[in-house]
Amino acid sequence: MSKIIEGLYYSESHEYVRVEGEFGYIGITDHAQHELGNVVYVDMPEVDDEVTAGEDFGAVESTKAASDLICPVSGTVVEVNEALEDEPGLINKDAFENWIIKVQLSDKGELDNLMDAAGYKAMIGE
Amino acid sequence: MNNVYYGKLIFELSREGRRGYSLPKNEMSDYKLESLPGTLLRSAAPGLPECDELTVVRHYTNMSNNNFGVDTGFYPLGSCTMKYNPKINEDMASHPSFSGLHPLQSIDTVQGALEVYDRVQESLAELAGMKEFTLNPFAGAHGELTGLMVMRSYHMSRGDVKRTKVIVPDSAHGTNPASAAVCGLDVVVVKSRPDGTVDVDDLRPLLDDTIAGMMMTNPNTLGIFEHSIGEIAKLVHECGGLMYYDGANLNPMLGKVRPGDIGFDIMHINLHKTFSTPHGGGGPGSGPVGVRAGLEQFLPSPHVVRKDIDADSYRYDVEFGNDSLGSISGFLGNFAVMMRAYTYILSLGHENVKMVGPLATLNANYIKESLKDVYELPLEGVCKHEFVFDGLKDKSTGVTTLDVAKRLLDYGFHAPTIYFPLLFHEALMIEPCETESKETLDAFIAVMRKIAQEAKEQPEMVKSAPHHTPVRRLDDTQAALKPIVTYAELSSMVD
Numbered sequence: 001m002s003k004i005i006e007g008l009y010y011s012e013s014h015e016y017v018r019v020e021g022e023f024g025y026i027g028i029t030d031h032a033q034h035e036l037g038n039v040v041y042v043d044m045p046e047v048d049d050e051v052t053a054g055e056d057f058g059a060v061e062s063t064k065a066a067s068d069l070i071c072p073v074s075g076t077v078v079e080v081n082e083a084l085e086d087e088p089g090l091i092n093k094d095a096f097e098n099w100i101i102k103v104q105l106s107d108k109g110e111l112d113n114l115m116d117a118a119g120y121k122a123m124i125g126e
Numbered sequence: 127m128n129n130v131y132y133g134k135l136i137f138e139l140s141r142e143g144r145r146g147y148s149l150p151k152n153e154m155s156d157y158k159l160e161s162l163p164g165t166l167l168r169s170a171a172p173g174l175p176e177c178d179e180l181t182v183v184r185h186y187t188n189m190s191n192n193n194f195g196v197d198t199g200f201y202p203l204g205s206c207t208m209k210y211n212p213k214i215n216e217d218m219a220s221h222p223s224f225s226g227l228h229p230l231q232s233i234d235t236v237q238g239a240l241e242v243y244d245r246v247q248e249s250l251a252e253l254a255g256m257k258e259f260t261l262n263p264f265a266g267a268h269g270e271l272t273g274l275m276v277m278r279s280y281h282m283s284r285g286d287v288k289r290t291k292v293i294v295p296d297s298a299h300g301t302n303p304a305s306a307a308v309c310g311l312d313v314v315v316v317k318s319r320p321d322g323t324v325d326v327d328d329l330r331p332l333l334d335d336t337i338a339g340m341m342m343t344n345p346n347t348l349g350i351f352e353h354s355i356g357e358i359a360k361l362v363h364e365c366g367g368l369m370y371y372d373g374a375n376l377n378p379m380l381g382k383v384r385p386g387d388i389g390f391d392i393m394h395i396n397l398h399k400t401f402s403t404p405h406g407g408g409g410p411g412s413g414p415v416g417v418r419a420g421l422e423q424f425l426p427s428p429h430v431v432r433k434d435i436d437a438d439s440y441r442y443d444v445e446f447g448n449d450s451l452g453s454i455s456g457f458l459g460n461f462a463v464m465m466r467a468y469t470y471i472l473s474l475g476h477e478n479v480k481m482v483g484p485l486a487t488l489n490a491n492y493i494k495e496s497l498k499d500v501y502e503l504p505l506e507g508v509c510k511h512e513f514v515f516d517g518l519k520d521k522s523t524g525v526t527t528l529d530v531a532k533r534l535l536d537y538g539f540h541a542p543t544i545y546f547p548l549l550f551h552e553a554l555m556i557e558p559c560e561t562e563s564k565e566t567l568d569a570f571i572a573v574m575r576k577i578a579q580e581a582k583e584q585p586e587m588v589k590s591a592p593h594h595t596p597v598r599r600l601d602d603t604q605a606a607l608k609p610i611v612t613y614a615e616l617s618s619m620v621d
Contacts, residue, residue: 035551040606063602064545089603
């Protein structure tokens with residue numbers, strides 16, 4: 001059974017947002033890393049790039065598949081998790097600890113379109 | 127065979143100073159190396175292996191026996207159409223009258239070869255229900271790009287510059303969105319229904335005057351015939367777009383259904399799938415592109431045409447059309463591949479070519495029905511040339527699709543495609559092709575059933591398969607992260 005953390009926002013395409021003030025930390029869920037298997041590459045945007053809710057901002061490649069990362073919220077990238085460049089497998093170790101990008105949120109209202117922990121849990125059927 | 131000893135790396139068999147030959151006297155020994163720029167000089171001798179001839183022969187002969195191909199065993203790799211390549215194809219392609227030709231020879235001296243081009247163009251056009259074909263693209267994805275360039279040329283020629291989007295189903299092969307992106311078009315994804323076919327209700331709101339066209343395979347990636355194709359084509363045409371047929375799954379349709387008759391305007395064919403030419407590493411590919419009447423002027427140049435001189439005589443020529451989208455490959459594509467495809471078409475003939483699709487469909491359905499009590503079949507009903515299982519029916523053993531695929535290798539079968547398409551977690555995609563006998567299919571079915579039994583009785587044994595292959599489970603994560611591709615890298619790690 002996958003780990004789901006209370007207080008985060010979840011998307012249907014298995015990304016999460018952890019909100020801290022004006023910023024959102026975006027990554028993929030524990031369920032997603034489990035389904036993907038060993039992650040071997042994370043394609044990330046650059047700092048200052050604009051990201052848009054519903055559009056892709058990168059991709060995760062595992063030994064099984066390559067999947068687009070769909071941004072759950074809009075904003076400006078203020079930081080990327082550079083540790084993933086050398087060690088993409090960190091996502092498998094702890095998907096919630098190892099976020100992929102940190103975004104300055106442009107519209108906090110978009111968070112209302114996302115699921116809470118209970119909603120996400122119901123969606124993945126656990 | 128001695129794979130144990132001679133199966134080592136050639137570098138491991140090397141002994142310093144060992145020679146299997148004697149070189150002629152070095153006539154360059156007086157040459158002043160200093161006269162060359164330093165950047166062109168080696169600082170150390172290349173680390174070449176040093177072996178006697180017999181060791182070299184045994185090493186490579188043993189290695190070649192480790193190859194698995196359609197000539198050595200059943201190869202049910204879904205979505206790839208790994209059909210047998212009849213040997214007569216090779217005989218014809220390697221005939222000196224053809225293999226000795228040069229692409230810069232004068233037209234008058236290659237009339238026979240150009241006749242082959244013309245007849246392949248004509249045969250494919252008839253089989254596909256298209257007006258005209260180009261044989262120039264070098265591969266399926268290259269054909270997709272060429273076809274989309276035709277689509278763009280068509281819209282541009284009408285001054286319709288707003289059409290920048292291509293609709294692609296979410297179940298499509300990854301090459302479709304990739305080709306569209308390379309062509310400078312934006313991809314719009316249309317959702318599938320639970321049975322994997324295009325959701326027409328999801329398609330409707332996507333259609334407007336920015337749509338250049340829609341790419342589809344039929345049957346789709348799950349081996350299901352798209353019954354709504356008539357309606358889909360009508361909707362796309364009404365909004366001014368064109369329909370593109372990805373020929374990856376043409377095999378079950380061959381001689382029965384023509385893409386041109388069910389609403390497609392542009393298409394490509396993978397000769398290395400449907401027309402029995404070598405696949406992947408076995409030889410160069412080929413992705414001819416066909417178009418319906420009204421689009422032929424946009425096809426790439428050069429293009430082979432037959433010109434009538436008078437009532438009794440004609441001559442073949444190569445044309446560069448004014449409206450053509452231009453050149454997309456050197457000369458006229460891979461001629462030897464055309465020779466193989468043409469041989470295949472002639473060997474089958476007008477009647478037998480109609481049996482390809484039905485037999486490919488029958489073989490796939492036979493395997494599906496024989497295994498669906500032990501493997502999870504997510505989509506019931508008749509499939510076309512291929513189908514997808516969602517792993518073993520009994521998930522309690524913990525044996526995954528990967529384990530089943532590895533265990534198949536122990537029994538001498540190539541594994542099916544696994545974990546594609548992504549619509550199912552434990553996808554196991556099987557495509558047997560029409561070329562397999564019932565006995566081969568029965569042997570495969572028996573082994574698949576045996577593995578399902580083993581998964582119940584000895585799950586750990588299946589999870590640690592393969593047991594009888596030259597190498598066991600490879601670490602594909604490390605291979606992706608830190609590939610070791612030279613012996614120098616390997617030996618430095620061992621040291």
